[in-house]
Amino acid sequence: MKKFLAEFKDFALKGNMFDMAIGVVIGGAFSKIITALVEGIITPLISLIIMAVTGQESAEALFGSIVVGPFPIGNLISVIIDFLITALVLFMIVKALNEANTLAHHNKTEEPEAPTTKECPFCKSEIHIDAKRCPHCTSELE
Numbered sequence: 375m376k377k378f379l380a381e382f383k384d385f386a387l388k389g390n391m392f393d394m395a396i397g398v399v400i401g402g403a404f405s406k407i408i409t410a411l412v413e414g415i416i417t418p419l420i421s422l423i424i425m426a427v428t429g430q431e432s433a434e435a436l437f438g439s440i441v442v443g444p445f446p447i448g449n450l451i452s453v454i455i456d457f458l459i460t461a462l463v464l465f466m467i468v469k470a471l472n473e474a475n476t477l478a479h480h481n482k483t484e485e486p487e488a489p490t491t492k493e494c495p496f497c498k499s500e501i502h503i504d505a506k507r508c509p510h511c512t513s514e515l516e
């Protein structure tokens with residue numbers, strides 16, 4: 375169980391889970407749009423075409439139906455707006471995370487590594503930073 379938790383933590387922190395969560399949210403919102411599109415436009419359109427073809431409805435009635443009729447466009451619009459808001463919020467979260475990441479990375483690379491060697495002023499050999507005496511020319515260093 376401990377190993378499982380450690381693996382899960384690793385997985386979550388790597389950002390894979392976050393990418394996946396975004397995919398799930400976007401996918402869910404997008405499938406809502408598809409459903410609304412089908413229910414709001416395609417299904418009524420098909421039924422109108424069938425009615426027109428079978429002569430159950432006149433051309434004028436057909437046109438009227440398309441403009442004002444049974445098309446629940448309102449649902450489609452609200453679903454699209456939901457999707458856009460969801461995408462916008464996700465975009466802002468990802469942007470903020472990316473900036474935090476870049477900043478963290480930037481700070482990491484900016485910070486110079488503490489030197490572990492220095493140059494002997496007498497023989498120009500590379501020696502340990504804390505050396506009091508050069509191992510190459512045996513000169514005493516301050």
Ligand SMILES: [Zn+2]
Binds near residue numbers: 494511512
């Ligand atoms: Zn030296």
